[in-house]
Amino acid sequence: MAQTTGTHSSYDATGNYDDLADVVYKVWADETPGLSRIKRNKATATYHEWVRSALASSGTNYVIEGDEATADTLVSRTRAGNYTCISDKVPIVTGTQEAVSKAGVDSEMAYQLEKLMKELKTDVEKMIWDNNARVAGNDTTAREAAGMPSWLISNVDKASDATLATGDGTDAFTTGTARALTENLVESCLASVYASGGNPTWGTLGTWQKRKFAAFTANTTRTQEQNKSGKLVNTVDVYTDPLGFTVQLVPNRHSVTSMIFFVDPDYTRISILRDFRSWDLAKLGDHFRKQLLAEWTLEVSSEKAHGMITDLSTS
Template identity: 40%
Template sequence: MAQPTNTFDSYDSVGIREDLEDVIYDVSPEETPFFSMVSKGKATNTFHEWQTDALRSSAANAHIEGDDTTAEARSATTRLGNYTQIFKNAVVIPDTDRGLDKAGRGREMAYQVLKIAKEQKLDIEKAMFDNNARVAGNSTTARELAGAPAWMTSNITNTGTGGADPTGDGTDARTDGTQTAFSQTDFDSCMQSIWENGGKPDTVFLSAFQMNVALGFTGMNNQRSTVTATRTNNMVVKDFDLYVTPWGNVTFIPTRENRSRDVFIMQSNMWAAAVLRPTKNEPLAKTGDNEKRQVVTELTLVCKNEKASGMVVDCTDS
């Protein structure tokens, strides 16, 4: 087949309008399960403090009639604290943008500010998971909050060669050791340790790699509730909602912002975010033919009592 002579087709035409969809597709991850889980409290200083305490161990307790009472020695509470960290991002858009007709959004500033807010939330999630010691900061150094690994010492399993626990007060990070495979034995041992210390774990945060390992967990006394691993109509489903043990029932939540070598087992109500400045979208001074805005959040992580949570550390992640 051939076109008739002098056919004026679309390849010859000038002025055809572009066909651009009026939508922007973005599948970037934006979930923040840890930050979303923790309660939100208020900070009134850049150094936010709290106290922990513990009961003494049980002991024999029997006395004779008429015995003169003697007071026992008592222990003081432990005072802990974490520094607030400033999360800040800004965008500058030329005023020319106000006159442009764009696809997928109206004003560029509104679109970019919304995008920044989502990105900043991911930064907060990462900071809370990071193996990072707190930093007091000064006029040339930014304050930094201590991440979850810097607080946890009592319930740690699978520590590799050369690894070491932190002090547990946020002043130092844990020392990584040689990595070995994440195992059900280490996980169950950590759960037991948390229970023995009085914790009630309910949530597990782990990477996709470690989640695949957990999907292979088996057991006789330990059972996975709501388990599906069947093949019907050419569809294979493999998932579990709840891991049931004598030491507590925990939900597994895959996360993207934590280090894959760390598996966190947490009692959710023993963690919080103390917020000094809630997320705010602020205009900046106009210095030219443009508009400037910044998104700022200032907060810190609170580990109410580290004995209620634990970690399986130094896990092989590839």
């Protein structure tokens, strides 16, 4: 069969409306486990400091009856500090783009503000866990905050050829040869945290390491069952070690994939000098400009309260 001569079809028409759905589908990896869980406090200067104290190691303590009291050697408290860093996003939208009709969006600037605020927060999430040393900065160099691996030295399970950071934020951890995650590594790290006095309640890790937990064969708190509908559930969301630590395992798209962190929430803070906010920038022409900005740093109040497993294979 063929068209009748003179038939006018949609292939010939030039005035038909485009069929564009009036919605924007947002697949955004915008979860921020660390930024959402770690408590906040206030920074009041670009170099934020805190004071640490630790107990002496336990030992035998026998005193002769009637003995004259002998003074103990006291250990001074120590100071630690991290630089605040400025993180920002700057959307610029022309007056025309703001005015025209758009699919799924009323205001281009409002849409970009929503999107860039999420991007800004995921940037901060990544920097919390980055293996990065602090940088003081100057008129031509941005300040940088030291990430978690730069602070942890007491409870770190690492490859034999890896090198710990100094532990004061001034240098980064040096990675070694990759090895597979095993339950022995987890137990060893958590046992070290226990001996140091920490009480971690959650851990953050990449998706590959989270999947490795599901393969552990010991008596973990496991959900692995096949119900009547044929659905198989195989996950370890909570890990209880032999010492009694119950740690929630939180997958993190933005943390270092070869590292696992066990966090005691009482001993770390996000210190805010300027909180997340946006404001208008001066108009320089036919466009709208805004800036989204936060100034913050990571306070690792006591590194002995946390644990880290490093140098893990990621495939």
